[in-house]
Amino acid sequence: MDAGDPAHAQTAEPSRTGTDTAPALHGSFTLDREFSVPREQVFRGFADLELRRRWFRLPGRSATAEHELDFRPGGGESARNVFVSGGAEERLAFRSRFLDVVPDTRIVYSCGSEVNGVVRWVSLVTVELSDAPAGSRLTWTEQYTWLVYTGDGAQDVAHLRVGTRLLLNGLTAVVDPGAVLLPAAV
Template sequence: MKTTPAAHTSFVLDRQFKASAARVFAAWADPATKLRWSDCHAETTKPEFSMDFRSGGKETYRSALPDGTKLAVDKVFLDIVPEARIVFAYSMAADGHALSASLVTVEFTDTPAGSTLKLTEQLAYLDGHEDLAQRRRGTEEGLDRLLLEVDAL
């Protein structure tokens, strides 16, 4: 079986919030809130979603796109420091074919105006799949929804 070498890349996103770091962190920790702002395929069928938010805990996401493509995201939380940091690894697959594996670090810092969030994602694209612009845009859109979620209160 011939395989294509993994392709590696990364990106960093920063966001400023009016809300405190504690409030922004809480939006990552609560399963219902997290699904509300992070579901980048809201137009799909109702997703299957579960989250055990603790170090060593897992998160799973399953959905189907309008064209029938079945998406699967499997995540494990590696390190959680309340109100300060979340580190997780996740894999993404479409129709059972592995697309990528990532390590993500999310850092939260209080500021005089509210808080900042810094997200660093390191990706390994598998077997020729590459979608950096789309992945970055999807993550940006999720963070924009997070901003609306936490700053609306």
């Protein structure tokens, strides 16, 4: 059984108030990525704010984007932006707290994503870096809990997985520019 199978969740429409009483939707996924550069270089892509801004950003105009990073255990990250969809503004926010940072080896953080002040999902993310024959390997494991989701949550889960693949493509383009990017499709 796939822990991320939305068929195990009850149907719920998104709540604008954040008081949705539908059960939380739990799951997890793991993505692997190979790099032709050493893991120290991949780690810098997470730790250096200028590099991170090049691959991690919320949708919306650059002029409205805000991004702060305190990359250490107990520190965190905050990103905010305004996205216009169908003529309506959506205020997006991402917040994280770093729980474990082992240089060039492991990053563990908790995070949450908000739309218009409503927490949509929270996750525990573990990023592990190891040596590989051609350079390094990144393993991204995300354990998520959707609090407010659409329908049975299948589209929300797919959006999270594809969004993470796109983030990893962005990271790859920044730290390993000659690499071939993988399709975002699940």
